[in-house]
Amino acid sequence: NAGVTQTPKFQVLKTGQSMTLQCAQDMNHEYMSWYRQDPGMGLRLIHYSVGAGITDQGEVPNGYNVSRSTTEDFPLRLLSAAPSQTSVYFCASRSTSGHYNEQFFGPGTRLTVL
């Protein structure tokens, strides 16, 4: 299993540009989520999904869109990048069945917005 994969690993954008961060998992997990991590702020939830066709907002959703058309993929779209979106983005997935659900993280995408 590849686990959770993210592309690209690094990206530099100019203010106003749009782009999509890709996330895929091969563990058949129903639950997927996106976090951003900034120095001194910890991991903050952007959006999450509990299955194909279902998404919901997290703590910091503004400026980001998501969709979940398949179980495997959960892309994060930046519609018009701003310097405040410079961050490290982590995608995560886990199963929703059972009580103990270890959450697996992808390697991250390091985004700089100039």
Place this chain on the structure above:
Amino acid sequence: GQNIDQPTEMTATEGAIVQINCTYQTSGFNGLFWYQQHAGEAPTFLSYNVLDGLEEKGRFSSFLSRSKGYSYLLLKELQMKDSASYLCAVRSRNSGNTPLVFGKGTRLSVIA
């Protein structure tokens, strides 16, 4: 609202024992997780507590007191490779669909 507090930084000596505390106030509780994150890498799972008491896994142990809203991660026989950030996360409801809420993390430096 939800609030999870951890110390920002800690330093400990190789071979020693260190305890990293986490306090939480959430609208419900259904499990507390500890993750380890080395610089430049993704978080990786360390432990899970849902009932009061101590869970031991090798050199790492995690304790939970639900009545006090308190957990700690205990690292024994510290090694240089234990230098990392340690993240406390809480699941507030009894549902596999509930997001994890993370604290800001504790950066641990292990010195010789």
